[in-house]
Amino acid sequence: MINIIQTRLIQWKKHSLQLLFWLLFPIVVTWIVVTVGNTFQDDMKIPIGIVLQDDTILAKDLYESIHATPFIRTYTLDEREALHKLEKHELDSVFVIQEGYEEHIRQGSRNALITAYESDVSLAYTPVSEMIMSYVQQDAGRSKAAYAVKELAEQLHVHFDWNWDDLIVRSKEIEKKQDLLQTRLTFPGNGIVHRDEGKNLFQPWHIWALAAFLSTLLLFDWVIKENNPAILKRFVFTNVSPKSYFVRNMYVYIALFFTIDLLTAFAFKYIFDEPLSLTLIVSILGYHLMISLGAFLLALMIRKTFVYYAIAFILTFISVIVSGAIIPLDGLLGRYPWLHFLNPLAAFLDGDFFHIGLGVFIVILLLWYGRKEEYHAAS
Amino acid sequence: MLQVEALHKSYGNHVILEDITFTLEKGDIVGLVGENGAGKSTLLHILATLQKPSKGKLTLNGMTYHWKSLSHIRRQIGFVPQEIAIWDHLTVEENMVFFEKLSWKNKSKEELQNLCLDMKLNRWKEPVHTLSGGMKRKLNLAISLIHEPKLLLLDEPTVGIDLKSKQEIASYLKDLATKRGVAMIYISHDMNEIMNLCDQVFCIGDDSFYDRLLTQAGQEVIRL
Numbered sequence A: 001m002i003n004i005i006q007t008r009l010i011q012w013k014k015h016s017l018q019l020l021f022w023l024l025f026p027i028v029v030t031w032i033v034v035t036v037g038n039t040f041q042d043d044m045k046i047p048i049g050i051v052l053q054d055d056t057i058l059a060k061d062l063y064e065s066i067h068a069t070p071f072i073r074t075y076t077l078d079e080r081e082a083l084h085k086l087e088k089h090e091l092d093s094v095f096v097i098q099e100g101y102e103e104h105i106r107q108g109s110r111n112a113l114i115t116a117y118e119s120d121v122s123l124a125y126t127p128v129s130e131m132i133m134s135y136v137q138q139d140a141g142r143s144k145a146a147y148a149v150k151e152l153a154e155q156l157h158v159h160f161d162w163n164w165d166d167l168i169v170r171s172k173e174i175e176k177k178q179d180l181l182q183t184r185l186t187f188p189g190n191g192i193v194h195r196d197e198g199k200n201l202f203q204p205w206h207i208w209a210l211a212a213f214l215s216t217l218l219l220f221d222w223v224i225k226e227n228n229p230a231i232l233k234r235f236v237f238t239n240v241s242p243k244s245y246f247v248r249n250m251y252v253y254i255a256l257f258f259t260i261d262l263l264t265a266f267a268f269k270y271i272f273d274e275p276l277s278l279t280l281i282v283s284i285l286g287y288h289l290m291i292s293l294g295a296f297l298l299a300l301m302i303r304k305t306f307v308y309y310a311i312a313f314i315l316t317f318i319s320v321i322v323s324g325a326i327i328p329l330d331g332l333l334g335r336y337p338w339l340h341f342l343n344p345l346a347a348f349l350d351g352d353f354f355h356i357g358l359g360v361f362i363v364i365l366l367l368w369y370g371r372k373e374e375y376h377a378a379s
Numbered sequence B: 001m002l003q004v005e006a007l008h009k010s011y012g013n014h015v016i017l018e019d020i021t022f023t024l025e026k027g028d029i030v031g032l033v034g035e036n037g038a039g040k041s042t043l044l045h046i047l048a049t050l051q052k053p054s055k056g057k058l059t060l061n062g063m064t065y066h067w068k069s070l071s072h073i074r075r076q077i078g079f080v081p082q083e084i085a086i087w088d089h090l091t092v093e094e095n096m097v098f099f100e101k102l103s104w105k106n107k108s109k110e111e112l113q114n115l116c117l118d119m120k121l122n123r124w125k126e127p128v129h130t131l132s133g134g135m136k137r138k139l140n141l142a143i144s145l146i147h148e149p150k151l152l153l154l155d156e157p158t159v160g161i162d163l164k165s166k167q168e169i170a171s172y173l174k175d176l177a178t179k180r181g182v183a184m185i186y187i188s189h190d191m192n193e194i195m196n197l198c199d200q201v202f203c204i205g206d207d208s209f210y211d212r213l214l215t216q217a218g219q220e221v222i223r224l
């Protein structure tokens, strides 16, 4: 292994600045994005118009939920004004909480609760409307449950002082308590991204994960540059077969990433006051291992570096979107759960060590390595 | 030291090599000629364990070619590929050190530099992409010699370089054969070079053009 490190150093010497740049890229980008994000917190949020026509508790609660969503800045307006601003593209989209919202929810009717408007340049319309729908769904579900309790009580002939409002309030209280309990119990494992904690607009580890995704892919371009069939023939007449040359160099890269990751974890603790724990570190390493293996396998399949770079940027872009870095996708995820599997950051952000991708990549790597070398002699 | 018996190679129905038999002794320099596509590179790749023969028995210094003995056989073989197989962005020194690190034999930087100087390759600190074709060819050869192979297989090692460099390489190879007993198989399309360097010439393929040419010039030719 020491000889591989020596040959690696010879290769690194040629582009040491580039190497250093991409190694530090995730930590620097995270720092910049989080700092800038916090400075211009309000300007960076998506402006949404809310027209509150129903003057009930349920409607106000809904408004509060939307208002509390990070990445969204709400403006309360009347409908005419809101549509006017939407036309001038001052608002991304407009949602009207219709008169009789609570009444309709009580009656179990889901029609015409909310009217939504979008313009031809609405970026956030779909995710935001999905998110609002999920809040409405919650309200509707709660209401249904309240009625179910009432019915049950009647069936059992229990004397029950039926009050819809009380039940709803109680249900919300229980929910809050459970939330509290859950965050306590699973902190810090599940606490890599604290959506509810309004400290930073952008979650440092989320930004880091995306930046590391890109930098890891780009750093693995050595696989393409060194995948030279003529030169690889030479490895047959050395101590190291072509395949083990690649695999051992991958180990060197992963070891380097791990070292930088540990430093990053400590740095984030001091810069952003992010909690540091063994669970967190294992998640980081698991995540970085997964993207390293993925990048390695991808690079093995590609001959031209520019094709590889293009794919790297496209994959990063997709990850930025599906991981919900720009616009929260909670609502959309409820409807299209498969989006979760597309998200390479999913396991990491959930605080799990193991993403299905890691398993898949390990299996592919073993199959590739186990297949006999092209260069083979008489048997 | 090298015995080849009844070697066959075909791709599907396409027969490339048929019933090839010959032996090579220590210090022999053998030329291998034949028209394009005759199968010269294929034969060299098989001898270098880079390709499998379809049939036949090969033995090198008493070791039969077999996957179990592969790594021992490979230690004794130096292979100079037809393409220039070096890292373009590294210097001569870095290329030599790179392959020395992976090699079975450890060599000091001085030894590596002397190896290059022996064939008049003196641009030690310069990046390969700034070198002339002749210099690159010399480095291509030098890297293959780091582990001191007993059998050297050269696939058009001097193609496209000037006469002076060719002669420098030829005299180096002759030295290697006489002083260290390295056996060589040397593929070339340059008949002057072949006649100057080789003790024997093998000819493969259906065309007898080279055959006649060399015989006319007084060179003994063995048809394989």
Ligand SMILES: Nc1ncnc2c1ncn2[C@@H]1O[C@H](COP(=O)(O)OP(=O)(O)OP(=O)(O)O)[C@@H](O)[C@H]1O
Binding pocket: B011, B016, B034, B035, B036, B037, B038, B039, B040, B041, B042, B043
């Ligand atoms: N993998 C392969 N599959 C099928 N045919 C092949 C394969 N590799 C080589 N050949 C064929 O084998 C024949 C011999 O090729 P080879 O490279 O050994 O010729 P050569 O004598 O070295 O020619 P040149 O002088 O052009 O280098 C050619 O006809 C070539 O098309």
Ligand SMILES: [Mg+2]
Binding pocket: B040, B041, B042, B082, B155
């Ligand atoms: Mg050839």
